[in-house]
Amino acid sequence: MKVADGHVVTIGGLRAFTTYAVQVETTTRHHHLSTISNITTFTTRAAVPPTPRVIGVTGLDPETLAVTFVAEAGLPYRIFWQSSHVVDSVDRPAGRPDVDRPDADRPADGTVAETSASSSASVRVTDRVTGLQGDTKYSVWVRLMSAQDSSVFADSPAVEGLTLPPLPPLHLVNASAHSLTVSWTAPADMSVLRHAVDHLLPGADPTAADGWSTRTLEQTSPSHTFTHRVGGLPPGSSQLFRVRVTYNTTLHTFTWLGDPPFNFSTLDAAPSAPGEVRLQQVGSPEHTWQAWWAPARDHGSPVLVYELQAAPLPTDESSENFTSLYNGSANHWAVSGLDPVGVYVLRARALNDVGWGPWGASNPLHMSHLGAFYPTSPSLPTILAAAVPAALLLLMLMLLLVCGE
Template sequence: MAEHPPLLDTTQILSSDISLLSAPIVSADGTQQVILVQVNPGEAFTIRREDGQFQCITGPAQVPMMSPNGSVPPIYVPPGYAPQVIEDNGVRRVVVVPQAPEFHPGGHTVIHRSPHPPLPGFIPVPTMMPPPPRHMYSPVTGAGDMATQYMPQYQSSQVYGDVDAHSTHGRSNFRDERSSKTYERLQKKLKDRQGTQKDKMSSPPSSPQKCPSPVNEHNGLIKGQNASGVNTGSAKNKSGKGKGVAQIDTEIEEKDEETKAFEVHLSTILKPVASDIQARTVVLTWSPPSSLLNGETDERTTVPELYGYEILISSTGKDGKYKSVYAGEETSVTLNDLKPATDYHAKVQAGYNSIKGTPSEAETFTTLSCEPDIPNPPRIANRTKNSLTLQWKAPSDNGSKIQSFILEWDEGKGNGEFCQCYMGLQKQFKITKLSPAMGCKFRLSAKNDYGTSGFSEEVLYYTSGCAPSMPASPVLTKAGVTWLSLQWSKPSGTPSDEGISYILEMEEETSGYGFKPKYDGEDLAYTVKNLRRSTKYKFKVIAYNSEGKSNPSEVVEFTTCPDKPGVPVKPSVKGKIHSHSFKITWDPPKDNGGAAITKYVVEMAEGSNGNKWDMIYSGATREHLCDRLNPGSFYRFRVYCISDGGQSAVSESLLVQTPAVPPGPCLPPRLQGRPKAKEIQLRWGPPLVDGGSPISCYGVEMSPVERDEPREVYQGSEVECTVSSLLPGKTYSFRLRAANKMGFGPFSEKCDITTAPGPPDQCKPPQVTCRSATCAQVNWEVL
């Protein structure tokens, strides 16, 4: 059968709380019948025989099961599935099919386990039988029994070893065959995983289900059981929660055995084969780990293609230190950069994921001999005015003894054309009849039975000459306050390899001691230290070699840099301090740092504690007029100076307060409320300018509009007053001024206010004139 029903949850249902599903009656007359259980290729079916022993039957096979009363033998199924009897051409088969989601036989909940890659699963075996194997297949199906969407394709491989149908072997057989079966199960897992990665499963995805942990069961038996008895109870521990300690130890042991078995498989790899051996290269090839098991080939076992290989080589013997030179999935590699005429030992190590086998046996090979390595350039051993003596060391002969060394030179012509000047086994040669100060280029090669090496790098050597010529004067590269850095060059025409030393001499102009040596050596630069600031010094340089000294160079003069000047004296006020201006002056610093002061900078900050400094002057003079100041305000002043040596620190600050002045004019007073007939109420504010002193007094003057006769009606510190004894309906002019400690300021503009009308004044007594005894005339004046 090529198709299988969907994977079933392999949760153990051997617990007593899951009832046995009764199979339907397949015979009406209750006669004895034989039920066929079909086992697919690559599947296994475990039964319990009458004698109590267990037997594992591998497919393809049809297992007859006797039914004495005409019913299907009881079969355990997981929750969500039910057995179904199908009759095909008179043969009845038991098929396990999924039920509707809402149907839960027995009311038991499915216990889900951690998911694994899709692998076929077994149905739990009948009661009194051990727990299911790690990978169990659905037991009985027929072609066309289930819809194709429930039948994903799997490449099956043998899980158990072949067991005879009448075998009486028990637990001990499983123990003896553990390594073989573990190996087969690992091969199947690798094959299934590879098929998943390549084909992404050609059939539709199976329904989601859980597979048991690979360390829970093994071959249908729980470790810890002895060979004579099988535990028929639940897989739970005594408390009913989780696994027992024995089962956990069993799982760890089985996982270790599984890993060890796969390591044994990886360790079956044969040693690599060396071919196409050259002087510096070799081709190594190897084969994947062997798929043979106990000397026989299992055709259902597929070697995975995802093996990784590592090549290890050693040139210090079979038992020497090996180093990795290749890691990858190929089974052939070309090794480069080997040493000629060298014995090498190569091993290959196979691995898969994080599991590695032991390295294979060592393959021994020897690289071929070849021409010598390129030698190092010859070096000068001795020189005179007319000869050069050269020496060299032998390079690696690469397996063949060096027969001769070949030394070539350009005969001092410098045209790039070389000719042979020596050939032999000696490692030293003297060239004579040369001219003084003559430059010659040399190169070296070595020869053995396999050929001649390449030439070494070209080197240029000079014969000795006379004393050096006069060098150029030293130049100043950088100057400091107490140091001078000087540099010079070789005399013209000096060979590049000639050893020349130099003497740097210095004279301080005011010392009176003349030139004194400050440096003697082969360097072309020197820094003279511990000098005085802003001082002139004279220098000259002399070159010398074994032949003598040159003439001194021309004398040059350099000056050290000046230092930054000292702090100027604190500034002071010069003359009278006015309300809006005054003049300050200062003295130069006591130490100008060795250079003249070029500029003074004055900074000012407002307020007695102000820290915002603004530059108000920059120049060479030592006084400044500070103007546009506010009366009665505090100002702080400080000064620093600048020279060629840098900027000095700032001086102490000078605090100055300008004198106050009378306040400025106020705004005209304003009427507060409604005017009355004989009094009005005035109010005002302080002036905009207080003159640098707080306002201490206000004065209010009043005068009638029709005549300019002002009189002061109020003087005090309040900002309001009431003017009374006025005439109703009259207009008056008012003006205001403020005063501080310096006196009154100017008056404000006038403000005209009219009093409200009132009742007329009391009339004067009327004048009565009697005209008769009964008549009088009364007269009065109009107001």
């Protein structure tokens, strides 16, 4: 109970962050009861947390600092860092992160974990700050906030930490249509214990752990240049690489995709061989045949031209009896001028900016056997679907007229 003559009353000795009911009683100077006000509730502010203490800021790699501090258990915290007058922070709301594990993944939250001691016990916490610049000095401090009100906090003194120097880049040494050779030179300061150069598997997700080729970490010699070759690659394709290193002092493993990413391309190559040439008769008596073949793979450079050749049997691939029937961008052509009872070999090849590809497979074609009984192919162009001999249409029309009579 407080007695005062003025309009402002200070009530002390209360608990932090506690709600109190207050009622005002007014009396006259002669202590005769006058009036009693309604009950009003007030809540005291949260207590200011004890000041945390940063005991270490260690560079783990060119992008990461490990921050170790001591703070009261059970309270959320926020880590701030500053470099070149730019201030940033990482927030740690309610939860239970790992404690005293410098090599653990960053926890998903940031409440100081409670111990078996009382809730006011101090504990040691190690967290990480990532996304930093290499070989850069940062001032780091920790803000410990009240569990009830985040606007009530205590900041630790700032401590400086230095990120590790950037790693040397990965270089392309040689590129062919089916292989890439890359090199990496280890730092001269003996900071790297082991390293590996990984290659992203075809169609794999770069964020997936199993998306990269498995390579054994090599013992790393300072200033030594290591060369790695990856073969069996498709021509004209982009290939992603990364460097993984394990540091000597902390045994911390750092994965680096490069900035910009280590993305190298194989050389374009001449097209592959097209499919075997197929024929089907589509006209009479002019003796016209539709030729078609499966497209060639472009190997990184678009196909510009197909060449179609024919030669009467007997012949061989080196024979000069082959005659060019067609040069164009389509993979089909109407062929005429062949002996309707002859036997021919037809072949096709493709050209791109790199050069001519090999000839496709060829088999003897007996012209007299072609027509409705000749095997069809899935690669038959759509144009053949509408190519019906005119004589067959006329015969069907006459049959309909006779039946109608």
